[in-house]
Amino acid sequence: MSLAKYIDHTLLKPEATIDQIEQLCTEAAEHQFASVCINPYWVPTAKKALAGSDVKVCTVIGFPLGAGLSHGKVHETQEAIIAGADEVDMVQNIGAAREGHWNFIEHEIHEIVSTAEGRIVKVILETCLLDSDQIRHCCQAAERAGASFVKTSTGFSTGGATIEDVKLMRESVSNAVQIKASGGIRDFASAQQMIDAGATRLGTSAGIAIISGSTSTADY
Numbered sequence: 001m002s003l004a005k006y007i008d009h010t011l012l013k014p015e016a017t018i019d020q021i022e023q024l025c026t027e028a029a030e031h032q033f034a035s036v037c038i039n040p041y042w043v044p045t046a047k048k049a050l051a052g053s054d055v056k057v058c059t060v061i062g063f064p065l066g067a068g069l070s071h072g073k074v075h076e077t078q079e080a081i082i083a084g085a086d087e088v089d090m091v092q093n094i095g096a097a098r099e100g101h102w103n104f105i106e107h108e109i110h111e112i113v114s115t116a117e118g119r120i121v122k123v124i125l126e127t128c129l130l131d132s133d134q135i136r137h138c139c140q141a142a143e144r145a146g147a148s149f150v151k152t153s154t155g156f157s158t159g160g161a162t163i164e165d166v167k168l169m170r171e172s173v174s175n176a177v178q179i180k181a182s183g184g185i186r187d188f189a190s191a192q193q194m195i196d197a198g199a200t201r202l203g204t205s206a207g208i209a210i211i212s213g214s215t216s217t218a219d220y
Contacts, residue, residue, distance in 0.1 A: 002032070003188075003191065003210065003211050004031050004032050004033050004034075004207070004211050005032065005033070005034050006034065006191070006195060006199070006200065006201055006202050007033045007034055007191075007201075007202050007204060007207040007210065007211075008033070008034055008035045008036070008037040008058055008180070008182075008201055008202065008203045008204070009024055009027060009028040009031075009033040009035070009036050009037070009055075009204075009205070009207045010036070010037040010038075010155075010182070010203050010204055010205045010207075011024045011036070011037075011038055011205060012037065012038065012039055012060065012063070012064075012154075012155070012156075014039070016038075016039070016042070018042075018045060021036075021038060021042045021045050021046060021049070022045065022049050024036050024038070024046075025045075025046050025049035025050050025055070026049070027207070027208060028050070028053075028055045028207075029049075029050060029053040029055055031207065031208065031211060032054065032055070033055060033207055034055070034056060034201060035055060035056035035057065035058040035086070035087060036050070036055060036056075036057060036058065037058040037059070037060065037089065037203055038057070038058070038059055038060075039059065039060060039063070040059045040060070040061075040076060040079065040080045040083070040085075042059075043057055043059050043080055043083040043084050043085050044083050044084060046084075047083070047084035056086040056087055056120075057084055057085050057086050057087070058085065058086065058087040058088070058089060058120075058122075059080045059085045059087075059088055059089070060088070060089045060090070060091070060124075060154075061073050061076050061077050061080065061088050061089065061090040061091070061112065062076065062090055062091040062092075063089075063091055063124075063154060063156075064091060064154040064155075064156040064157070065091065065094075066090075066091030066092050066093050066094050066124070066126070067093060067094070067095060070093075070107075070108045070111060073090060073108065073111075073112060074111050074112060074115050077090070077112050077115045077116060078115055081115070081116065081117070081119065085119070086119060086120070087119055087120040087121075087122065088112065088116055088119065088120070088121055088122070089121075089122040089123075089124055089151060089180075089203075090109070090112050090121060090122070090123055090124065091124045091126065091154060092105055092108070092109065092123055092124065092125060092126075092138060092142075093105065093108060094125075094126050094129055094130070097125070097130060097134055097137070097138050098129070098130065098134060100134075100137070102137055102141050105138065105141045105142075105145075106141040106142075106144050106145045107145075109121070109123055109141065109142055109145035109146075109147055110145040110146060113145055113146040113147060114146075120148040120149065121146075121147050121148050121149070122147065122148060122149035122150070122151045122180050122201075123138070123142040123145075123147045123149065123150050123151060124151045124152075124153065124154055124182075125138045125139070125150060125151065125152060125153075125169075126152075126153055126154060126157050127152045127153060127159075127161075127162070127165040127169075128153065128157050128158045128159030128160070129157060129158065132168060135165060135168055135169065135172070136168065136172045138150070139169050139172035139173045139177070140172060140173065142173070142177065143173045143174065143176070143177045147177065148177065148178060149177065149178045149179065149180045149200075149201065150169050150172075150173060150177060150178075150179060150180070151179075151180035151181075151182055151201075151203065152165055152166065152169070152179075152180070152181050152182055152183060153181075153182050153183035153203075154182075154183070155182055155183040155184075155203070157183075159183065159184075160182065160183020160184030160185070161181035161182055161183050161184060161185060161194060161199075163193055163194065163197045166179055166181050166194055166197040166198055166199050167197045167198060169198070170197065170198030170199075178200040178201065179198050179199045179200060179201070180199060180200070180201040180202070180203055181194040181197075181199040181201075181202055181203070182202065182203030182204065183203070185202055185203075185204040185206065185210070186204070186206045186209065186210075187206070187209060187210060187213075187214070188210050188211075188213050191204070191210045
């Protein structure tokens with residue numbers, strides 16, 4: 001598989017404009033990235049811009065804190081799918097994870113997986129805020145709930161993906177669940193390290209730099 005197919009070409013800054021979203025989609029189609037990852041407001045714009053291409057439209061749910069009510073996340077998922085989202089990256093309730101409320105974590109993820117009706121659901125753990133045992137439990141809860149991926153980070157917290165966390169996540173789930181690394185992946189070397197550690201998707205705004213072998217100063 002080409003490196004481009006690992007990449008979710010990402011623009012999640014709150015100040016993003018329609019011109020920037022359309023440019024993101026143009027780049028994704030040109031380079032044949034796996035998806036564009038954008039805030040829900042921009043899903044219809046991206047769906048229109050990517051019509052006729054193989055690039056998926058991915059959006060985020062409960063982003064970036066994950067601390068909203070579950071029914072709000074479910075409703076947000078419903079609206080995103082109606083708007084045309086092909087994949088959803090949901091932020092788990094991080095505080096609940098730190099408290100060890102695994103039944104709640106599993107139930108919330110299951111609700112969103114059910115709402116997504118077969119579409120890919122990636123669960124953002126925010127690994128920089130969790131210890132190793134919590135990461136492991138989160139991964140296992142996500143698998144029990146039927147998630148397609150577990151994902152390291154929002155890119156908006158105190159840290160992004162690390163090789164150690166990606167390896168731990170890969171070891172914590174079966175091969176039925178894939179790993180997405182995101183946050184701080186800015187060049188080919190770091191991208192390859194994440195793939196070698198077990199990631200099958202990379203969330204980054206530096207996709208063009210990565211596939212061209214240069215380095216980006218992007219902060220996601």
